[in-house]
Amino acid sequence: MVTPTAAQVSLARRLPKIELHAHLNGSIRRSTLKELALAAGLNARESQIIRGDARTVSEMFAVFDVIHHAVRGGKTIRRIAREVLEDAEADGVVYLELRTTPRAHTECGLDQVGYVESVLQGFKDYEETAQRDRRCFARLILSIDRRDPAEVAEATVDLALRYRDRGVVGIDLSGDPTKGRWETWLGPLTRARESGLKITLHAGEVPDVDEETRRMIAFKPDRFGHLCFLSSENQSSLWASGIPIELCLTSNVLTCSSTIPTYAAHHFALHHGRGHPVALCTDDCAVFGSSLSNECAIAIAAFSLSADDLRAITRRSLHMSFLDPSSHDFAQILTRLEAGEEMDLQ
Numbered sequence: 207m208v209t210p211t212a213a214q215v216s217l218a219r220r221l222p223k224i225e226l227h228a229h230l231n232g233s234i235r236r237s238t239l240k241e242l243a244l245a246a247g248l249n250a251r252e253s254q255i256i257r258g259d260a261r262t263v264s265e266m267f268a269v270f271d272v273i274h275h276a277v278r279g280g281k282t283i284r285r286i287a288r289e290v291l292e293d294a295e296a297d298g299v300v301y302l303e304l305r306t307t308p309r310a311h312t313e314c315g316l317d318q319v320g321y322v323e324s325v326l327q328g329f330k331d332y333e334e335t336a337q338r339d340r341r342c343f344a345r346l347i348l349s350i351d352r353r354d355p356a357e358v359a360e361a362t363v364d365l366a367l368r369y370r371d372r373g374v375v376g377i378d379l380s381g382d383p384t385k386g387r388w389e390t391w392l393g394p395l396t397r398a399r400e401s402g403l404k405i406t407l408h409a410g411e412v413p414d415v416d417e418e419t420r421r422m423i424a425f426k427p428d429r430f431g432h433l434c435f436l437s438s439e440n441q442s443s444l445w446a447s448g449i450p451i452e453l454c455l456t457s458n459v460l461t462c463s464s465t466i467p468t469y470a471a472h473h474f475a476l477h478h479g480r481g482h483p484v485a486l487c488t489d490d491c492a493v494f495g496s497s498l499s500n501e502c503a504i505a506i507a508a509f510s511l512s513a514d515d516l517r518a519i520t521r522r523s524l525h526m527s528f529l530d531p532s533s534h535d536f537a538q539i540l541t542r543l544e545a546g547e548e549m550d551l552q
């Protein structure tokens with residue numbers, strides 16, 4: 207395993223960073239999760255599940271079940287969205303594209319519309335208290351869960367379109383990679399794209415999904431997440447397509463250890479070495495016990511990256527983002543990255 211030096215950790219913390227792949231509930235502040243779990247009266251087994259870092263795909267989904275059981279109601283969603291942004295700011299993240307699956311919390315009177323409103327309200331709460339010179343800009347991606355039938359996926363696309371002017375920039379497909387079929391989401395995803403939303407797909411998270419991955423590449427999404435399992439044929443068409451990949455080192459090493467037993471074996475080296483666009487991301491800070499600066503420090507150590515390499519990856523990540531390149535926010539973030547600004551973090 208890789209242990210970054212203190213200097214590498216410090217560099218990774220100080221450099222401004224771009225996070226493109228983070229799930230809201232998976233990024234919940236751990237102290238908040240503990241507090242909510244206690245209030246929800248979780249049993250001993252459930253409390254045990256959220257104590258350590260998830261090690262396998264099934265352990266990871268068990269953690270999500272517990273988190274979803276503990277995180278209830280619009281006020282809580284609003285709080286965790288604000289806290290995720292506060293934590294990102296404290297970690298030196300200057301742009302965060304957060305994603306979440308809109309869920310009704312019926313017993314609290316919260317529907318999917320209220321869920322999205324609550325997340326966006328959390329963004330606003332953060333903006334009101336953000337430190338001007340370090341502010342983390344944020345946009346939202348709505349996730350379709352692979353367990354969702356086509357009607358739910360269509361409703362998620364409708365929601366994204368409804369909130370497009372208020373910070374929703376795209377659609378993600380995620381959830382248990384062993385569930386569902388690509389054909390189910392093809393219609394809603396095509397409509398989303400035709401309506402101007404950006405699309406990112408979780409892909410290649412488990413073995414034996416080459417045919418699904420092939421169809422996903424043929425769909426030409428704006429980005430992919432993970433691609434831990436990729437046949438050589440799919441790899442060639444991915445490289446020819448130029449579609450960028452969101453890479454989450456710790457998440458992949460923990461949940462795809464059969465193909466990625468160590469950080470050094472991670473496919474970051476393969477794609478980055480070839481000049482294919484990649485972004486370093488966390489996936490689920492709370493579930494995997496990491497942070498973006500920690501992921502960057504690991505990348506520096508495992509792949510012998512220089513400060514300039516990391517700066518270049520970050521600038522490229524901004525161009526991979528779903529943020530409108532003609533927007534004022536994009537220009538401000540780019541200026542901060544180009545200044546090579548180093549942040550004075552505690």
Ligand SMILES: CNc1ncnc2c1ncn2[C@@H]1O[C@H](COP(=O)(O)O)[C@@H](O)[C@H]1O
Pocket residue numbers: 229230231232270305306307308349351380381382383408411457461489490
């Ligand atoms: C290897 N990593 C992963 N693979 C696939 N799906 C993942 C994931 N990590 C998170 N999610 C998806 O995001 C939800 C939690 O955040 P939200 O409740 O939507 O905010 C999980 O339930 C799962 O559907």
Ligand SMILES: [Zn+2]
Pocket residue numbers: 227229380408431489
């Ligand atoms: Zn993910």
